[in-house]
């Protein structure tokens with residue numbers, strides 16, 4: 083029987099790999115605990131989501147016979163302001179652990195189920211590492227029953243579920259669960275059609291997220307079509323991320339923002355490399371993302387805040 087310590091840099095969300103590792107090690111009789119620097123372990127797992135957070139051993143020497151590190155935070159680094167993916171450091175979980183039912187008791191403060199039904203994305207957006215990490219095809223990796231057993235809420239981590247050829251069957255599974263579903267990574271509006279929108283209508287949701295990242299693509303007709311078939315009518319429940327400071331002019335940013343607002347969607351400005359972004363883009367973000375102001379100040383040129 084081994085004593086296993088679990089560490090993650092993710093503090094506001096349960097770590098899915100750690101929950102799976104916990105389930106696996108419990109199943110073979112090991113004892114599990116959250117990693118404490120004063121204790122000694124046979125094995126420590128460190129799971130890092132972010133490249134900018136401190137590593138497990140920054141402040142203390144790990145007392146363990148073996149340390150296994152994994153997660154995007156170890157294989158993504160930032161060079162010249164761009165995220166770089168190092169595939170040699172990418173360590174997927176072994177198959178028998180990847181597909182185990184997660185040990186949700188590790189995080190009693192969260193009551194929802196969490197997981198991936200699909201992995202990968204064909205879009206290969208320049209600012210995103212999903213394609214390099216998970217592949218350029220969205221493939222089904224699980225049925226819902228693999229990580230859901232009656233919880234009232236499901237947080238889906240799929241990068242682009244609508245790009246999967248089985249997505250209609252997966253949407254049916256989500257609808258039949260009757261649980262409230264959060265598509266945390268958003269839905270690709272370019273892949274919506276009357277059939278899958280009707281299926282989405284059967285899935286319980288409180289908020290749908292989309293993105294309009296590329297200003298060179300006019301997505302107006304897709305948003306119009308979605309509005310025509312969806313039962314989600316309020317703009318408060320349809321949010322659209324608008325990427326700025328990444329190959330777009332302020333005119334292109336404003337075009338997307340005004341168009342979305344006129345179509346009954348809630349634009350939400352995201353800034354690429356915010357630390358070095360021009361002041362005008364930060365003001366734009368403040369104006370749009372502060373709902374109270376955005377509702378009363380109709381044009382960016384009339385917004386006087388943050389000058």
Ligand code: SF4
Pocket residue numbers: 203204205206207210211212213241242270
């Ligand atoms: S569509 Fe989304 S998940 Fe896919 S590459 Fe672009 S940003 Fe990443």
